[in-house]
Amino acid sequence: MPEVIFNGPAGRIEGRFQPAKGRNAPIAMILHPHPQFGGTMNNQVIYRLFYMFKERGFAVLRFNFRGVGRSQGQFDHGAGELSDAASALDWVQTIHPDARSCWVAGFSFGAWIGMQLLMRRPEIEGFISIAPPANLHDFSFLAPCPSSGLIVHGDVDKVVPTKDVQALVDKLKTQKGIVIDQKVIEGANHFFDQKVDELIDTCGGYLDRRLAMADAE
Template sequence: MPEVIFNGPAGRLEGRLHPSKNRKAPIALILHPHPRFGGTMNNEIIYHLYYMFARRGFTVLRFNFRGVGRSQGQFDHGVGELSDAAAALDWVQTFHSEAPGVWIAGFSFGAWIGMQLLMRRPEVEGFISIAPPANLYDFSFLAPCPSSGLITHGGMDKVVPHKDVQALVDKLKTQKGIVIDQEIIPGANHFFKEETDQLINVCANYLDQRIGFDSSQLLDVTDSDDKSEDAIQL
């Protein structure tokens, strides 16, 4: 998949782009975990989410937040990273202007950033939030949440306890006009180390249901370029 460099608020940002052949395909933006704890766009879950959307015909972008990899700038405790995500979405929309909508998928810190971004962008029609750190960050900005989506987390997550994610889900489910789906992966920790395949299957099934996609029609999207450069971070 093409490696891309584009301008962000604090300098150049490094990413990977899968452009759909369909000009009217939706866009998916994938947001990685916390930069201070090794999170990059090559995190295993981010990598698999990227291809999950690509095989369903989306134009997909994953990128490194400021200060990660070859992205310029310094970690900004979420404020600058939200600006990075907005700039990334702006950039992909400049050449994919006919996209009918946008999906945002984020893992941990990336889930927090993603849910902030969807509050600012009315074109976001769905989200996938994996292990949102509801005990570490304030999610009160979701008042109300403008889009339906999936929240999934591990049943054995000791970084973000179940009760905190459940409180977030329960709050969102009281809102009218949206539907929040929740999936708990039994036995999974915060990093889904032994349950990544199950996690991606849950996300794929949800996405297929939402967009009415027949999984027998998956596109043959090669990931040889990614793997040849050791892009996947296990």
């Protein structure tokens, strides 16, 4: 798992990149939780998601947003972090130009950034949003949401109440042409303490179904 440094809008960005063996293998980008509350690319959920995609043959990148770890710059309340994510995707695409598709997975703040990236990048064909902070950030930009995906949250999340995530899911489910899957993990808090295995199993099962559907087309 090579350490990588690439240029972003606010200076150098630090990441970990796993190349794919196949030339046209898909790309996955993994986006970490809130930088001001201890979120980094080494968060346990982010680390496990990274390997989940790697095991399925993806070229996978996780990276630190500006001001985190060895990434330069400072926290920018989402706007700069979205630019970081776009630059990171650009970088992976230069390394892996024949990728047949792209996925984005984000946790909490990273889920918010990832869903904004969806709106900008039509090549993203699938997403996994874990504990999207629907009560803290405006998700109305998803009009319409361009890709099908999975939204996972815990039923004892004290940071993002279930009703706020449910309202987001219900709104997205009214859109034609995409399918939003939802999984509520019983007993899981915002950080999925003691529930990470179940979370990763849920995400992996969803990804396997989507990949099988794509192969069947």
